[in-house]
Amino acid sequence: xxxxxxxxxxxxxxxxxxxxxxxxxxxxxxxxxxxxxxxxxxxxxxxxxxxxxxxxxxxxxxxxxxxxxxxxxxxxx
Numbered sequence: 001x002x003x004x005x006x007x008x009x010x011x012x013x014x015x016x017x018x019x020x021x022x023x024x025x026x027x028x029x030x031x032x033x034x035x036x037x038x039x040x041x042x043x044x045x046x047x048x049x050x051x052x053x054x055x056x057x058x059x060x061x062x063x064x065x066x067x068x069x070x071x072x073x074x075x076x077x
Contacts, residue, residue, distance in 0.1 A: 011039025015054045019043050021077045025066040038062040040069050042076035 006013070009030035014022060021042035029035050037058055044053040057072045 010034060011041040011058065012054050012056055015041035015043055016051065019051065021073060023066065023069045023073050025069055036061060038069050040072035040076050
């Protein structure tokens with residue numbers, strides 16, 4: 001369960017919570033075990049306007065600057 005309530009700040013949970021495309025990068029994660037990760041996510045809405053899914057690109061390691069994830073964010077959008 002990657003919801004914000006269960007996993008803390010993470011890409012998928014925050015995307016579900018906000019309905020916005022975003023990147024949660026390294027230290028942005030709430031759970032210390034997720035700090036090495038970077039996650040770029042975007043919501044997928046159905047024709048009825050309801051959230052159907054979240055598209056996620058995650059990496060186990062990445063460069064320190066958050067800007068290094070700009071391409072991943074553009075791809076999920």
